């Protein structure tokens with residue numbers, strides 16, 4: 001909606017931008033921000049914890065019911081506050097990605113459970129009071145570090161690898177992030193001859209081999225400097241993300257270390273994927289989600305010889321889990337993987353070559369479903385945007401006995417669950433995974449069935 005000049009003037013005159021005040025934080029909200037209230041408006045603060053008293057400075061005021069603010073001083077810290085486990089995630093001048101490393105692992109999981117429960121209730125009408133599970137059985141009170149199998153860095157105008165500063169195109173020369181597997185980034189700061197503006201993808205395969213690919217930038221070093229000067233101090237997050245996404249499409253890749261494909265192994269089945277191809281970030285995620293999906297379906301009494309749709313299936317990790325669960329003398333599952341990415345489809349075709357139980361379909365989920373045989377089970381693992389109403393309606397219309405919804409964004413996951421519930425499904429089981437420790441991100445998996453379905457299983 002465009003504003004009149006008078007409204008614009010009023011907004012800028014009343015703006016809180018730069019104002020400082022004391023704030024009591026109430027709870028962790030979606031996106032990793034702590035929520036407080038000041039003078040009738042909601043205030044979002046990063047790197048805070050619930051129950052703190054903070055002196056904050058407003059960094060963004062768009063004239064709406066809320067403002068964003070940064071911490072100036074911690075007046076009274078939460079008992080759960082610790083020294084941040086990730087130095088690179090520091091709020092001032094850091095990369096900002098580890099936005100929940102300043103509390104214990106157990107408290108972070110407790111907070112994330114609250115966020116997931118609140119979103120499920122508000123956006124999906126689903127009540128859930130479960131606990132966020134760790135993917136690492138050894139995880140306890142300590143923050144979980146060293147879990148990420150793939151890191152993406154950027155090369156600055158002098159050819160040195162670093163990280164993007166928070167909400168910015170500018171590059172900070174530091175690699176001391178606490179997320180990567182131990183040793184994953186060793187020596188990367190010493191690499192010479194890197195192309196200014198390129199992205200570096202560094203990943204470790206399940207065979208222990210490290211691979212590094214350089215993805216050519218669309219910008220020259222001069223462009224990088226221009227972009228850096230044009231940085232907006234606030235409110236530029238969407239634009240920065242969009243710019244980065246545009247810059248990462250259709251760009252030349254060269255291998256600097258290792259080979260062109262990475263070996264991944266789950267439950268004894270292996271995949272060879274391009275270095276830049278999708279794979280779950282946490283070293284235990286693919287295995288953990290496969291086990292969760294198998295267990296949910298087994299506990300629900302999955303009948304034999306089912307037809308399964310594995311939508312947004314990637315290279316078929318979850319497809320593998322279902323055929324392993326549903327293959328014995330009493331029957332065999334037939335799984336249809338639907339995936340848009342050509343490289344993931346090729347990897348799936350190689351892994352399942354000669355396996356009559358699996359068919360791989362390259363295409364957009366929304367336009368491919370009509371070509372598939374009627375399903376007994378539908379698994380959906382969409383990107384952060386979620387499956388969306390158009391796809392959910394098609395799934396509901398296909399009337400599967402079970403839907404397994406997987407989501408890495410709790411808001412879109414909750415929204416999609418709400419659409420299944422309105423379509424006549426109910427949630428049987430729901431688990432949240434702390435799949436991105438040190439950050440506010442999480443993963444959730446739900447098993448649904450038609451609400452009129454008789455209870456099955458043990």
Ligand SMILES: C[S@@+](CC[C@H](N)C(=O)[O-])C[C@H]1O[C@@H](n2cnc3c(N)ncnc32)[C@H](O)[C@@H]1O
Pocket residue numbers: 278279280312313314315316317318338339340341344363364365366381382383
């Ligand atoms: C979160 S990943 C899940 C991959 C897989 N289930 C796994 O665990 O490895 C989402 C996948 O959806 C694919 N994708 C995104 N949008 C799509 C669409 N509209 N149609 C088909 N596939 C899509 C992406 O290429 C990506 O492989």
